[in-house]
Amino acid sequence: xxxxxxxxxxxxxxxxxxxxxxxxxxxxxxxxxxxxxxxxxxxxxxxxxxxxxxxxxxxxxxxxxxxxxxxxxxxxxxxxxxxxxxxxxxxxxxxxxxxxxxxxxxxxxxxxxxxxxxxxxxxxxxxxxxxxxxxxxxxxxxxxxxxxxxxxxxxxxxxxxxxxxxxxxxxxxxxxxxxxxxxxxxxxxxxxxxxxxxxxxxxxxxxxxxxxxxxxxxxxxxxxxxxx
Numbered sequence: 324x325x326x327x328x329x330x331x332x333x334x335x336x337x338x339x340x341x342x343x344x345x346x347x348x349x350x351x352x353x354x355x356x357x358x359x360x361x362x363x364x365x366x367x368x369x370x371x372x373x374x375x376x377x378x379x380x381x382x383x384x385x386x387x388x389x390x391x392x393x394x395x396x397x398x399x400x401x402x403x404x405x406x407x408x409x410x411x412x413x414x415x416x417x418x419x420x421x422x423x424x425x426x427x428x429x430x431x432x433x434x435x436x437x438x439x440x441x442x443x444x445x446x447x448x449x450x451x452x453x454x455x456x457x458x459x460x461x462x463x464x465x466x467x468x469x470x471x472x473x474x475x476x477x478x479x480x481x482x483x484x485x486x487x488x489x490x491x492x493x494x495x496x497x498x499x500x501x502x503x504x505x506x507x508x509x510x511x512x513x514x515x516x517x518x519x520x521x522x523x524x525x526x527x528x529x530x531x532x533x534x535x536x537x538x539x540x541x542x543x544x545x546x547x548x549x550x551x
Contacts, residue, residue: 362528390460433510435471489515
């Protein structure tokens with residue numbers, strides 16, 4: 324890794340490769356956040372299908388809807404508990420302790436090494452990053468430009484569940500939405516929802532804490548300085 328940028332890695336555990344998301348290693352921030360492995364994209368239908376095949380969960384709403392069921396689309400309609408069940412299954416199947424990212428981890432990763440950027444890429448959304456016109460469902464993940472840490476779709480396509488509570492009765496989430504008039508949000512923008520809710524624009528990505536090392540520490544001032 325050079326210049327604070329993360330490298331994408333693929334975990335291959337026996338016959339469940341399609342269920343293990345590709346991850347990038349996000350450097351630690353001087354605020355104490357990280358380092359972590361974070362899904363390069365939101366979890367896809369292809370990856371979630373391996374979890375369902377294990378018998379550890381039930382298919383979410385929209386699972387068979389043609390507007391939502393392409394393998395490369397993000398899985399949607401999952402509750403916070405569903406997302407945590409996927410993480411528990413992944414921990415057992417692939418090893419390690421996989422969880423949802425905290426709000427602080429998600430925001431640090433979304434900033435991509437920049438200080439309080441307007442978008443995950445800097446001052447502006449890259450050309451062609453977000454489809455225009457009417458949409459019947461989310462577009463496929465990973466089609467756009469990675470941010471400074473090599474992460475795709477940060478702040479677009481779907482709201483992403485986070486590990487922590489936002490306030491009593493509501494779990495935190497971050498990111499934009501394919502079905503909103505404005506289909507992106509800044510790294511610092513917050514949202515929340517009841518943990519048992521299932522919406523067609525709610526998904527998630529997975530995270531795992533990793534051992535810190537000097538090569539994984541962002542330079543002072545890099546990233547959004549937020550407290551864990």
